[in-house]
Amino acid sequence: MLDTRIARRTALMGAGAVAAWLASPARALMQAVGQVQSPAFVDELISRMTLEEKAGQLSLMASAWGGGVALSLNPASAGANFQQQVEEARQGRLTGVFNGNGATMARVMQTAAVKESRMKIPLIFAADIIHGHRTIFPVPLAEVASFEPELARRTAAAAAYEAAGAGIDWTFSPMVDVARDARWGRGVEGGGEDVLLGRLFAAARVQGFQGGDLKSVDHLLACIKHFAAYGAAESGLDYNTVDMSQERLREIYLPPYKAGFDAGALSAMASFNEINGVPSTGNGWLMNDLLRGEWGFQGFVVSDYTGDEEMIAHGFAKDGRDAARLAFLAGVDMSMQSGLYREHLPDLVRSGAVPQAKLDQSVRRVLALKAMLGLFDDPFRRIDVKRESARSMLPQTRLLAREAGRKSIVMLKNDGDLLPLPRSGKKIALIGPFASGPHDLVGPWVVYGDDAKAVDLAAGIRAALASKDSLIVAPGSGVEEPLAGGIAQAVAAARAADVVVLAIGEGANMSGEAQSRTEIVVPEPQQRLAEAVAAVGKPVVVVLKHGRALALEGAVANAQAILATWFLGTETGNAIADILFGAASPSGRLPVSFPRSSGQEPFYYAHKSTGRPNPPGPLEPYKAHFRGIPNSALYPFGHGLTYGKIDYAAFTQSAPSIPMSGEIEFTARITNRGARAAEEVVQLYVHDRVASLTRPVRELKAFRKLALAPGQPEVVRFTIRPAALSFVGGENKLVVEPGTFDVWIAPSAESPGVSGSFDLLA
Ligand code: BGC
Numbered sequence: 001m002l003d004t005r006i007a008r009r010t011a012l013m014g015a016g017a018v019a020a021w022l023a024s025p026a027r028a029l030m031q032a033v034g035q036v037q038s039p040a041f042v043d044e045l046i047s048r049m050t051l052e053e054k055a056g057q058l059s060l061m062a063s064a065w066g067g068g069v070a071l072s073l074n075p076a077s078a079g080a081n082f083q084q085q086v087e088e089a090r091q092g093r094l095t096g097v098f099n100g101n102g103a104t105m106a107r108v109m110q111t112a113a114v115k116e117s118r119m120k121i122p123l124i125f126a127a128d129i130i131h132g133h134r135t136i137f138p139v140p141l142a143e144v145a146s147f148e149p150e151l152a153r154r155t156a157a158a159a160a161y162e163a164a165g166a167g168i169d170w171t172f173s174p175m176v177d178v179a180r181d182a183r184w185g186r187g188v189e190g191g192g193e194d195v196l197l198g199r200l201f202a203a204a205r206v207q208g209f210q211g212g213d214l215k216s217v218d219h220l221l222a223c224i225k226h227f228a229a230y231g232a233a234e235s236g237l238d239y240n241t242v243d244m245s246q247e248r249l250r251e252i253y254l255p256p257y258k259a260g261f262d263a264g265a266l267s268a269m270a271s272f273n274e275i276n277g278v279p280s281t282g283n284g285w286l287m288n289d290l291l292r293g294e295w296g297f298q299g300f301v302v303s304d305y306t307g308d309e310e311m312i313a314h315g316f317a318k319d320g321r322d323a324a325r326l327a328f329l330a331g332v333d334m335s336m337q338s339g340l341y342r343e344h345l346p347d348l349v350r351s352g353a354v355p356q357a358k359l360d361q362s363v364r365r366v367l368a369l370k371a372m373l374g375l376f377d378d379p380f381r382r383i384d385v386k387r388e389s390a391r392s393m394l395p396q397t398r399l400l401a402r403e404a405g406r407k408s409i410v411m412l413k414n415d416g417d418l419l420p421l422p423r424s425g426k427k428i429a430l431i432g433p434f435a436s437g438p439h440d441l442v443g444p445w446v447v448y449g450d451d452a453k454a455v456d457l458a459a460g461i462r463a464a465l466a467s468k469d470s471l472i473v474a475p476g477s478g479v480e481e482p483l484a485g486g487i488a489q490a491v492a493a494a495r496a497a498d499v500v501v502l503a504i505g506e507g508a509n510m511s512g513e514a515q516s517r518t519e520i521v522v523p524e525p526q527q528r529l530a531e532a533v534a535a536v537g538k539p540v541v542v543v544l545k546h547g548r549a550l551a552l553e554g555a556v557a558n559a560q561a562i563l564a565t566w567f568l569g570t571e572t573g574n575a576i577a578d579i580l581f582g583a584a585s586p587s588g589r590l591p592v593s594f595p596r597s598s599g600q601e602p603f604y605y606a607h608k609s610t611g612r613p614n615p616p617g618p619l620e621p622y623k624a625h626f627r628g629i630p631n632s633a634l635y636p637f638g639h640g641l642t643y644g645k646i647d648y649a650a651f652t653q654s655a656p657s658i659p660m661s662g663e664i665e666f667t668a669r670i671t672n673r674g675a676r677a678a679e680e681v682v683q684l685y686v687h688d689r690v691a692s693l694t695r696p697v698r699e700l701k702a703f704r705k706l707a708l709a710p711g712q713p714e715v716v717r718f719t720i721r722p723a724a725l726s727f728v729g730g731e732n733k734l735v736v737e738p739g740t741f742d743v744w745i746a747p748s749a750e751s752p753g754v755s756g757s758f759d760l761l762a
Contacts, residue, residue, distance in 0.1 A: 036266065036298040038368035041376070045119060045367065046360050049092075051346035053119055054363045056093040058334045059342040060126065060302060061085065063100025089113040089123060093342055095334065095366060096124035098172070099447050103388045106167035107380065114379045122379035124370055128447050129171035129209075129220065130189055131155070133162035135397040135570050136442040136449035139547060140175065140201075142408035142566030144192045145588035145640070147681045147705055149204035155404050156208025158397050160220045165391035166448075167383040169373050170221040172269060174205035176256035177226055181602035182592060183236030185515030188547035188567070189445055190231060191256060192591030193604040193637060196700050198256035203263035210264055215374035217382050224260040226271035226304055228286055229253040233273055236601060237516050242273045247693065249275070251728040258295060266299030266369060270332050272307055279314045281307040282323075287331025300333040300365040309338040320344060325353055333362035393453065398571055405568035405575025410640040411586035412562040412594070418539050419561045420582025420643060421499060424466035429497035430458055431476045431490045431533055432504040433483075433526065434545045440479070443567025444512030444547055453570060457503050457543065460573020464581045472497060476533070479507040482525040487532045494536040501580070502530060502559065503543045508567060511547025519598045520551050530555040543576060549592040551600075552634060564590070585643040587679035587705070593749070594635035599626060605637040605749035606696035613697075636750035638700070644678025644708060647671045650715075651745060651754035659761050660736065663721045668745040668754050670716055672708035680706050684718045685749065687742040692729060698749055716745070722760055738762040 046054070064085045082105075088094045089112040097109065106125050113123045131137045137155040144152070156174070163171065178198050179187035191198035202224070211219040232253060233240035244253075261268070268291065271280040280286055281303050291297045308327035309320060317323035324344040327335065335341035348354040374381050411419065421428065434440055436458035442449040458473050465471060476490030477483050494500050504526040509515065522530070522544075534540055534555035541561040544550065552562070563586070568575050578584045595603040614623035614631055625631040633639075650669040658664045672678050684702040688695040702718045720743075722736045729735035738760045746753025 036365070036368050036372065038364050039371050042364055042367045042371060045121065046363055049119060049363070051349055051359070052342070053092040054359055055342040055345040056091070057095045057121065057363050057366050058345065059093065059339065060095055060334055060336045061088075061097055061339070062337055063097040063105065065100045065105040085109070086112045090116045092117045092119055092121070094123065096126060098126035098336070099128060100125065103167040103383045103385045106383045107385075110379050110383060121367070122370060122375040124169050124373070124375065125167055125382075126170040126172060127163060127168045128173065128445060129159050129163045129168065130173050130175070130445040131443070132159045132401070132446070132569060133166060133168075133448050134392045134450070134453075135159075135162060135401050136446055136454065137401050137404050137569050138408040139188050139443045139445075139567045139569075140190055141188045141192055141547070141591060142568065143404060144197055144201050144591035145410050145564075145566070146404070146407035147197070147589050147703055148407060149200040151404055151407055152201050153204040153208040154400060156205045157211065158400050160209045160211070161218050162391050162397065164217055164220055164382050165384070166388040168220060169375065169382055170223065170267065171209055172223045172225060173209065174202055174222065174260065175225050176202040176260050177229070177231030177271075178253050178256060179231035179592075180604040181233075181236035182520050182549040182595070183516050183518065183598070183601050184231065184233055185238060185511040185517070185547065186513060187231065187592065188443070188511040193593065194591065194606070194700055195252055195255050197591055199259035202256040202260040206260050206263040206265045214266075214372045215377070221267055221369065221373060222260070222265040223267040223269050223302070224257050224265045225269035226280075227257055227268050227291070227301070228271055228280060229275055230271035230273050238514050239272045242275045244276070246732050247728045250732055261295060261297050266372070268297065268299065268301045269304050270301055270307055272304050272310065274314060274316075279307070279311050279316050281332055282311050282316055282326040282330045284330040292331065300362065300369060301331055302334040303327060303332050303336050303338070305336050306338040308332065308335050308340050321348065324348065328354055328362070329358070333365055393570070401569055402571035402574050402578070405571045406578045406584050408566060408568060408588050409576065409579050409586055410564040410588035410590055411579070411642070412564055412635050412639065413559070414641050415560040418499070418541060419580065421541070421580055423464060423581050424470070426498040427470050427472065427496065428461065428465075429490075429493040429500045429538075430461060430471055430473045430503065431493055431500055432502050432529065433475055433477055433479045434503035434505065434543070435473050435475060440508045440545060440567070441572045442569055443508050444515075449570065455571055455573035457573045457576055460575070460577035461501070461580065463574065464577040464583070477525045477529040480523045480525065482528070487529055490529055491532055491536055494533045494538050497538060500533055500536075500538050500540045501543055502533060502540055503545065504530060504556070505545035505550070506547055508547075520548060520601065521553060521598060522550065522556050527554060527556065534558070541580070549590075549594045551595050551598050557634070564588070582643060582676070585676060585678040586640060587642065587681070589638050589640035589681045589748070590635055591637070593633045593637045596629045596632075596634045597626070600629070603633070605633070606699050608694050609697050632750060636748045638681070638683050638746075638748035640681070642678035642680060643674065643676040644672040644680070644710065645674035646678065646680045646708070646747065647673050648745065648747065648754045651756050653743070653756050653758060655758065657759035657761050658722070660722050660738070663719050664758055666718045666720070666743055666745060666756070667715050669713050670706060670708065671713040672710055675710050677707070677709050680708060680747070682706060682716045683746055683748070684720075685744045685746060686720070686725065688725065688727075688737075689740045689742065691727065691737050691739065692735075693727065695727065698744070700749070718745070725760060736760070
């Protein structure tokens, strides 16, 4: 095992650690972060500001520096030039900029703001630090496959350390939108389909980014996005309508946001979508009543890009002025990119359409956060060119990226123990558009990372092989286009080799914003390549690159071994080689269900039963399934194999029934009967048989990650209290109802594992 820090008998951070976390001093610290103190000088500043300066403090723009990285990441915008933007800082028309480039840019702008503007209020510098700054970690969805929130905390902390060193104060992250339709392209940025994982990773990422003190030059202000239910877009079409019951919203979609705020996040981004007819950006119930009222959020809310202006296209606002008024009154404190607030807020206040006190309150929130970030003490505290390069891509950060990469890989299949491959004695044909080259490595949503500084698969494999001559590389195909002569060359390579590693899947631009797909399959030219290579008859290991669950077909699905490797970032090739050659046993588990066919989407394990479920086995007429395929996954949520052989046995429970005030313990004996060390993610699922509102067929309630030596058994214990069995009942309140519950301790959401049931008494 590469990770010697994992003691052999140690149960790693899992849902069982939640209780410990709730009681921990670290949480108390984070909660202290979650409280906003507005220093007295903030009110004194506000008393001297003009309406225009106030509106300026609520206006954030994409950085225009050097052509503007920001502008290339988003739809075409005003195309400001840098000198013009510096002038805006001088005039107090800007609160800050985002996705600009580094400390040099920040110094020029901050100097204009604090030395040359009338109020001398520092700017805030924001960026999409989604999965790394210069060192790029696995995409967020991949990292969830580790089932190790602590890993996400560490990578977020490392990303914050690099980014804060480069003049950045605020990240537009984490994205915590639950996503249950793999056609949606932005699932790649989030926590997957499950509520428990979504909550744990949201909290862990906030802790990593923010640390315990926002003034620290090692940390960033986190932003929970996209509030709310952005991941529930109808048919997975990005930006599309959301229409859902309060119960579903509160039970499935809201908890990860809440977990992020409870962990101390002090900014939030309103989502692009509408919910039940009201765009989030103009949704007063969402931001004023729920977020601030019910949840007590004290930070500020920013629009997502031109979300305020987009309410015109939604058919909710009649023009820019109306959009600014609606967004502001609904609780969006800061407008990103549209410029509508600085254009209209002063006059909206003068005309009485927006109360002056409300404007002051939003400015107070923003200035209080700037104070908490230490910007009034020293506006240049994070702006230091030397520190920027001194912190960039350090060896220990790359090592962390490699560890995170390894832990994100899920082995879907390994027939005949084809993997791990030997380091010598076999000729390997590495085939596919993702075999080599500086592309598609860092993945989607990267502002500052660089494919050219990342390790491709060929380099990773070469470094692991005893002899460099045993590797033949052939691209075989483009990502979405065939390559002239590619298949013939790939087939020749396969013939000359003992084993094929087929690196295929989605390009980085096929997931992320506005990248919804109707068919979530391997693109056709690559599928053809896979069929031709499989026909050669050599054993094939498929190494998938992807930002979502895929519906695998034909030769890809039938390959002897399949690794789901997502986008792993800077250390892609090394991390995959660690798994391919057995330096580490695969330990990732699917955070999203892989369907049998695209048409099953939205597809997720915690679905309802329906009145006509088709039991496992043959398809039955007039039962819930699509023509010709079972209503189950190709690879279910939670699935993932190891190089060990893991056996589940000896289920026990501490009692047949418990009272509402009680608790119940379940145990199972997990044994590694294989010859290699392995890590197993042991999952506990529950099903409430009868309730006043129907319940999902299974829900993940806890998990543990175990390190098991060959031959080693370990008894895993889970304690469940009735509160964990609650759901959102009538009147939008959490209820716990008595009744019978099924319990599984299992290696995936569809595995029978070992099981029992108990009664919760009234
Ligand atoms: C995205 C956000 C992102 C923002 C700024 C928007 O298009 O939806 O997630 O933070 O751009 O780059």
